[in-house]
Amino acid sequence: MGCFHWPPLILETNVAPEIYASNPSAGEDLILDRPTVAFVFASDEDDPPETLDYLWWVEGAGTILSHDILPDSAGSSVTLTVDTALHDQTLRVRVADGKNDSVELSWPIQVVQEGL
Amino acid sequence: MRTSALALLLACLPLGACSNYELATGMDARADTAEADNEASDTGASSDSPTLLRLDVYPSNYADDLENQSQELDYRDSWSDLSIDLDETITISGQVSGFDASPYIDIAVPGDEAEPLSATVRAEIPGYITGAAVETDEDGFWELTLPAADDYLFSVIAKEANLPMYVLPSTSFADGDVVNPVLDYGLPIFGLVQQSDGSTLGEDTWVRLVDPETGVSGPAVAVDDSGHYMLRAAEGTWLVHLEGEGHRYVPTRTETVSVTEEEGSARLDFDMGQLEPTRVYGEIFDASGESASYLPIRFTALDIGDVPGELVIERETTRDGEIDVQLLPGTWQLEALPTFDPEGESSPLLTTFELTGAATLPDITLPGRVELEIRVVDQSDGPVQGVAIAAQERGFDEGIYTTVTDTNGEARLIVPNVALDVRLTPPDATLAITKYGLTDPAAHADATIFWDLAQGQLIQGILHTDDEPVQYAVVQLVDEYDELVGTTTTNADGQFKARVQLDR
Numbered sequence: 001m002g003c004f005h006w007p008p009l010i011l012e013t014n015v016a017p018e019i020y021a022s023n024p025s026a027g028e029d030l031i032l033d034r035p036t037v038a039f040v041f042a043s044d045e046d047d048p049p050e051t052l053d054y055l056w057w058v059e060g061a062g063t064i065l066s067h068d069i070l071p072d073s074a075g076s077s078v079t080l081t082v083d084t085a086l087h088d089q090t091l092r093v094r095v096a097d098g099k100n101d102s103v104e105l106s107w108p109i110q111v112v113q114e115g116l
Numbered sequence: 117m118r119t120s121a122l123a124l125l126l127a128c129l130p131l132g133a134c135s136n137y138e139l140a141t142g143m144d145a146r147a148d149t150a151e152a153d154n155e156a157s158d159t160g161a162s163s164d165s166p167t168l169l170r171l172d173v174y175p176s177n178y179a180d181d182l183e184n185q186s187q188e189l190d191y192r193d194s195w196s197d198l199s200i201d202l203d204e205t206i207t208i209s210g211q212v213s214g215f216d217a218s219p220y221i222d223i224a225v226p227g228d229e230a231e232p233l234s235a236t237v238r239a240e241i242p243g244y245i246t247g248a249a250v251e252t253d254e255d256g257f258w259e260l261t262l263p264a265a266d267d268y269l270f271s272v273i274a275k276e277a278n279l280p281m282y283v284l285p286s287t288s289f290a291d292g293d294v295v296n297p298v299l300d301y302g303l304p305i306f307g308l309v310q311q312s313d314g315s316t317l318g319e320d321t322w323v324r325l326v327d328p329e330t331g332v333s334g335p336a337v338a339v340d341d342s343g344h345y346m347l348r349a350a351e352g353t354w355l356v357h358l359e360g361e362g363h364r365y366v367p368t369r370t371e372t373v374s375v376t377e378e379e380g381s382a383r384l385d386f387d388m389g390q391l392e393p394t395r396v397y398g399e400i401f402d403a404s405g406e407s408a409s410y411l412p413i414r415f416t417a418l419d420i421g422d423v424p425g426e427l428v429i430e431r432e433t434t435r436d437g438e439i440d441v442q443l444l445p446g447t448w449q450l451e452a453l454p455t456f457d458p459e460g461e462s463s464p465l466l467t468t469f470e471l472t473g474a475a476t477l478p479d480i481t482l483p484g485r486v487e488l489e490i491r492v493v494d495q496s497d498g499p500v501q502g503v504a505i506a507a508q509e510r511g512f513d514e515g516i517y518t519t520v521t522d523t524n525g526e527a528r529l530i531v532p533n534v535a536l537d538v539r540l541t542p543p544d545a546t547l548a549i550t551k552y553g554l555t556d557p558a559a560h561a562d563a564t565i566f567w568d569l570a571q572g573q574l575i576q577g578i579l580h581t582d583d584e585p586v587q588y589a590v591v592q593l594v595d596e597y598d599e600l601v602g603t604t605t606t607n608a609d610g611q612f613k614a615r616v617q618l619d620r
Binding site for chain 1: 172174175176177178180184236238240245247248249250251273333334335455456457458502504506508514515516517518520541542543544587588589590592603604605614
């Protein structure tokens with residue numbers, strides 16, 4: 001009997017993006033007492049920054065928010081205006097690398113407004 | 117279709133056609149560049165050139181102990197070697213109390229002493245992002261964290277009680293300060309809101325006091341079924357702001373009133389004219405011809421005849437894309453506002469119409485999107501890779517559509533067919549963040565748009581607090597006309613560097 005030689009098995013792996021800085025910080029509430037900016041800085045070990053996709057939305061309401069790209073594609077930001085409809089909703093961002101890997105961050109929104 | 121007693125005049129117009137924006141001339145004429153409205157914002161020397169620049173700093177979790185804050189740069193300073201010490205955070209606290217005309221816990225002497233009060237406490241520097249607001253707990257206690265800065269406008273507005281507002285302009289605080297505002301009973305400002313024939317407006321009409329000096333606005337108080345209202349204020353001159361719920365046809369009015377201790381009260385009546393709304397019906401379809409379900413729509417009165425005041429009514433279409441709304445006779449602007457969706461097919465739309473009676477609007481179909489081919493080059497016409505392109509709707513909901521240029525300096529971007537303000541942010545500070553206007557995107561659908569990046573003004577420095585660099589902060593650069601010039605970020609050493617279109 002001869003030997004059967006299997007070719008080496010090559011597994012392609014993909015590293016998910018990482019959010020390394022944000023405002024508000026992870027775990028904090030977003031206090032919306034005036035128009036404000038929320039942002040994330042993200043990186044990816046095996047994908048260039050300009051290939052990362054950012055999706056911001058308000059959970060529950062299902063509203064997609066328009067966002068801006070930070071210089072050198074280092075991250076993404078959104079500007080939120082004071083809107084009582086956002087009270088007790090959740091702002092969420094997903095950073096995806098186009099290879100089925102992504103990372104998310106979310107913040108509960110607390111609106112502070114006179115007369116609310 | 118319903119019968120129409122309508123004098124419908126004006127056709128659908130792209131917003132740009134009605135815009136008050138004046139785009140500067142001086143575009144770089146290129147043979148293969150689409151023409152007319154593809155124009156760089158004016159960067160030439162001018163007596164109106166900004167001389168101040170505001171840095172709105174949003175720290176990240178790397179500087180968790182800092183709050184959002186504005187820092188102002190003067191033109192006399194060097195902007196190429198800035199060292200900005202950000203304001204450290206202080207905490208102030210206190211308890212709000214107020215006059216209670218009808219205490220229910222200890223009914224000894226009604227109104228005899230101040231009771232703890234639920235309120236909104238706010239400290240902010242007008243025109244800056246510096247500041248914060250908080251709601252008291254049920255016992256009136258509150259605590260605010262703020263940057264240690266001067267010139268705070270401090271205000272306290274009762275949440276449920278109809279009491280005067282508490283305002284302290286130009287106030288400085290030190291860490292640990294305790295402020296216990298007391299909202300006294302004040303003086304009554306009262307009046308009657310009615311139409312010319314003496315009838316009232318029914319429910320959902322509100323009045324509130326506004327301080328004319330600071331713009332601070334007091335609690336909203338409902339006008340009762342008989343048309344009467346009462347507000348309470350300290351002695352002085354005030355604005356009384358009247359408005360209906362956003363979906364109703366009650367015009368917004370603002371009147372001035374003075375109240376003195378000597379007179380003890382002041383009366384201000386509102387004659388609303390005769391509001392005789394009429395029903396307006398119509399249908400809106402999206403760019404693919406389907407009914408535009410639950411589409412946000414906004415009606416703005418341009419002229420409602422002899423009826424005083426301003427009026428904006430916000431509604432949605434029905435599930436079947438129908439408009440069904442009560443409007444006053446006059447000239448109206450209708451905005452159809454598709455929810456922001458980069459993958460969407462439709463564009464916002466603005467139309468103007470004149471209404472003389474019950475009417476059915478002609479069917480409205482939203483315009484489609486436009487795909488732009490863009491090439492961004494430097495001063496030597498060389499391609500620039502990694503330029504962030506942000507195209508923002510001028511008006512409507514100001515949605516932003518973004519992309520990044522490739523190695524050839526090229527990008528494709530699908531945008532709504534409305535006037536756009538475009539901001540090009542290069543990946544480094546060798547070239548400036550450059551703005552362009554695009555009033556008619558559809559005119560550029562068949563040709564590559566060439567945009568070149570300006571040389572601009574260098575702004576460079578470090579953000580720190582004491583000797584610690586402020587890492588990974590976002591810094592928005594805002595000129596003295598309150599316009600966003602561009603955005604930059606700090607690196608791991610707290611350094612930032614950008615070029616902007618700005619004259620000094």
